[in-house]
Amino acid sequence: MNFIKRFFSGMKQKDEVSEPVKVETPVSEPTVTKSTAPETENAEGTGEGEIFADAPPAPRTVLHAPAVKQGLFPESSDGILIKAQPSPTGDQCMFTVNRVLMKDCSWYFDSFESAAESSLAESLFSMDDVETVLVCEATVTVTRKDKTLVDWTPLAKEIGAAIRNAVEDGQSLIADKIISTIPSEDTIREGIQKVIDEEVNPGVAGHGGQINLLAVKGNSVTIQMGGGCQGCSAADLTLKQGIHTSFRKAVPEVGAIFDETDHTAGLNPFFS
Amino acid sequence: MPRVLTFKVNIETGKQGPNEPVNFSFNGHTMPFDKVIGSNEPDAIFEGSFDVNSFAHSLTLVGPEKGKWEIDKIRVDYECEGEKPYVVNWGAVTLDETTEVNLWQDPPVPAFDV
Numbered sequence: 474m475n476f477i478k479r480f481f482s483g484m485k486q487k488d489e490v491s492e493p494v495k496v497e498t499p500v501s502e503p504t505v506t507k508s509t510a511p512e513t514e515n516a517e518g519t520g521e522g523e524i525f526a527d528a529p530p531a532p533r534t535v536l537h538a539p540a541v542k543q544g545l546f547p548e549s550s551d552g553i554l555i556k557a558q559p560s561p562t563g564d565q566c567m568f569t570v571n572r573v574l575m576k577d578c579s580w581y582f583d584s585f586e587s588a589a590e591s592s593l594a595e596s597l598f599s600m601d602d603v604e605t606v607l608v609c610e611a612t613v614t615v616t617r618k619d620k621t622l623v624d625w626t627p628l629a630k631e632i633g634a635a636i637r638n639a640v641e642d643g644q645s646l647i648a649d650k651i652i653s654t655i656p657s658e659d660t661i662r663e664g665i666q667k668v669i670d671e672e673v674n675p676g677v678a679g680h681g682g683q684i685n686l687l688a689v690k691g692n693s694v695t696i697q698m699g700g701g702c703q704g705c706s707a708a709d710l711t712l713k714q715g716i717h718t719s720f721r722k723a724v725p726e727v728g729a730i731f732d733e734t735d736h737t738a739g740l741n742p743f744f745s
Numbered sequence: 746m747p748r749v750l751t752f753k754v755n756i757e758t759g760k761q762g763p764n765e766p767v768n769f770s771f772n773g774h775t776m777p778f779d780k781v782i783g784s785n786e787p788d789a790i791f792e793g794s795f796d797v798n799s800f801a802h803s804l805t806l807v808g809p810e811k812g813k814w815e816i817d818k819i820r821v822d823y824e825c826e827g828e829k830p831y832v833v834n835w836g837a838v839t840l841d842e843t844t845e846v847n848l849w850q851d852p853p854v855p856a857f858d859v
Contacts, residue, residue: 533845535805538819538838545856558856568859626857633859 546571553640555633562709563623565616568636572611575647578655578691579609579728581721590648593639600635602628608647609693609729655692655726662689664724669696672719677702677711684716693729694720702734747825747852749801753794754778754848755822756806759815759837762787768807770845771797775807785814801825804849808840815839821848828852 546554554571574593583605588594594606597615602622607614615632617625639646666686673684682702688695702711712732720727749771756767764786768775778793785791808814819835833850840846 531843533805533808533843535803536838536840536844536846538816538835538846540850541818541834541836543832543834555859556856557859558854561854569856629857629859 545569553637555636557625557629557633559623559625559629563625564620564713565614566625566629566632568613568615568629568632570611570613570636570640572640574611574613574640575608576610578652579607579693580647580651580655581728582606582608583721591646591651592642592644593636593646596635596639597632600628600631603632607729655728658689658691661692661694661724661727662686665689665694665720665727668719668723672723673716676715682711687733691728692726693731694727695731695733698732698734746800746802747828749797749799749804750824750826751794751796752804752824752848753822754792754806755818755820756785756791756816757818758785758787758789758791759817760787761813761815761839762789763809763812763814765809765811767791767793769793769795769848770803770805770807771795771799772802772804785809801849804847805845806840806848808842808844808846810842813839813841816846819846819848821850823850823852825852 545556550571556569557566558569559566580591582588582591582594582598585595585598588598588606593608593613597603597606597613602617602619604616604618613632613636615628617628669684669686674682677684677700680702681700682698683700684702685697685699686694687697696716698712712730717730720730754769762785764784766777767781767785768777770776776795778795780792780794782792783790806819816838818837821833821835822830823833824830829852831852835846835848838846
């Protein structure tokens, strides 16, 4: 209520002062990101600016300062600490360990067979409800077969114990044959860009959407969803069931797929 | 999106600061801060808060009307309905009359030890 009161009282004060509002055009092109404010027509040069003295100011460019990440764990701990973070949709859970499990690369295990000789993934697939496992740096992301269960607590405790045992055993967490088959970043980039151009973007173009490949690090890729995909309520589904599947089919060695889309900043969300 | 009850900012200005009133924009409405301490002149610390009581679609810190504002650090303390209070820290950014900087971050996903 306070905010609403202040907003309307602010409007009233503005009317009382009745100073003309100067509409300025941004001097330079937006450098970093997009504006959250709706596009407004600039009345300058048309003569309308004088008629509509209360025209809204020109939209500003919204910058995103680098976020300073807080550590999940106390720095002075020697023991193996693991945090479980279920996703808001409950379909997967990310386990963060206070040590690196796979350096500078990642690997996606889609079946028990794919986990052969990788002690960490083998122990996770021995649990009935584990469907897929993604190992990336210090994290393990697990999806479960039973999509109707949203409470991860019992399974997360089992998975946490399995990760801890695998790390303590000191065996090869990820099979050497996997590490040796990871192609160069250029090969991954070329393959992913090809599938984006030939398969993914033609598919999402019908909804005014567009997928951009932002970066490839090791065999992990970062994408950004634009156009109608940005802010779309089905973006998560498109990402996980469409884009992930296409990427992994075209480039089986691709590991983690990160989405850096700011879905709250879209100017043209499909379902707006 | 959660209902924001209140938020408080602590902004460390670098070598360049406009020393003018600081505004934020909540869901596109530009407002001055309440309970202001300090300023945004060079090397100063600005603190301000606001009792919003509304759902957050966007929250930004509005750049100065004139000149540049070199910000070294931004800390925001949020209190949202049904959530534990949380803090987000951001690094350096420079604002001017054409820019604003995002101050909104959703509450962190709950995590537990296993």
